[in-house]
Amino acid sequence: MNEVLLRSLAPSVLGILVRRGADFAAAEDAVQDALVEAVRVWPADPPRDPKGWLVTVAWRRFLDATRADAARRRREDLVYEEPAPGPAPTVDDTLQLYFLCAHPSLTPSSAVALTLRAVGGLTTRQIAQAYLVPEATMAQRISRAKRTVSGVRFDRPGDVATVLRVLYLVFNEGYSGDVDLAAEAIRLTRQLAAAIDHPEVAGLLALMLLHHARRAARTAPDGSLVPLAEQDRGRWDTESIAEGVEILQAALARGRLGEFQAQAAIAALHADAPTAEETDWVQIVEWYDELARLTDSPVVRLNRAVAVGEADGPRAGLAALAALDDSSPSSSSRGYPIPRRAAVAAYLHERDGDLATAARLYAEAAQKAPNLAERDHLTRQAARLNARGCR
DSSP: OOHHHHHHHHHHHHHHHHHHTTTTTHHHHHHHHHHHHHHHHHHTSSOOHHHHHHHHHHHHHHHHHHHOOGGOOOOGGGGOOOOOOSSSOOOOOOOOOOHHHTOOTTTTHHHHHIIIIIIIIOOHHHHHHHSSSSSSHHHHHHHHHHHHHHOOOOOSSHHHHHHHHHHHHHHHHHHETEEEEEHHHHHHHHHHHHHOOOOOHHHHHHHHHHHHTTTTBOTTHHHHHHHGGGGGGSOOOOOHHHHHHHHHHHEEEETTTOOHHHHHHHHHHHHHOOSGGOOOOOHHHHHHHHHHHHHHHHHHHHHHHHHHHHHOOOHHHHHHTTTOOSSSOOOOTSSSHHHHHHHHHHHHHTTTTOHHHHHHHHHHHHTTTTHHHHHHHHHHHHHHHHHHOOO
């Protein structure tokens, strides 16, 4: 059974049902039923037109469910007679599904789950495993999301920026269970790039490829995090880096800079350096200036302080950090996340030779780290500096 083929066909089949007048939630359920039936039937009797087969089966399932549900009798006015068998329409509704799943009325977590289900073609079980939550919990989340967007009609273009944020959230979830969400995000972004000509879509795809290229070197055999400067660059995926750079250069040439293009440019500069010592930090600071102008993100400003520290020395980095606000390095009064700000300050103080302050700040950051891997990494950094201070 070609699972990749099924997942690639699912969004277009769903789009066809919705265009015929089916309610989104009911149509999505019907498509899932058709996919299950395909898994059962296709190995012994593969269809000549897989997409047409799925459309026919899903439409029949939708009709059966509509007719069987007395509460939905009124919807039968929207149901046309079953179309005659034949090749499925070639209209691609995938782009509309992207916008629907990234609807502003949905929470980020619901938008991600619905995107993975409706556009990615993943099962509820697969999504639940990826998020390490019970399947029943994920089913409820997806059901609420489907109810929220049911009846939504697109009479104006959707927000590409919202769709890209959802895809970036998917990418940043990484992977667990039997679904690699980072790879899935790249697949979906490629699909979006094929459907819409937009430099920020290309910028996001380039950013994902450049980050994903470092994945094999990002963790040690024991699962601990390996900082960028310490990674074995021989383990980076050079083909992904080359593709990411090529896509980025084409996007930048269009002269419509956006935040994902700027982030990808920073990632490309890291990827281009043969060693950590040869990184072009001056140019990275310039790109962070552009990125801060585009987003005014606290995390971007923290990362810029690190880049300044590398380009002009740790004291310059600490000055840039102090300029963010007038409070302590662990403050979040202006939206600066406590663990990240403390970790940045710790790194710069260590570079400046103040090991005691650095150790204290690493320990502070570890206490409020968002995940176990980051907490363990920061705890080890604090222990390392405390051991050096005792000698």
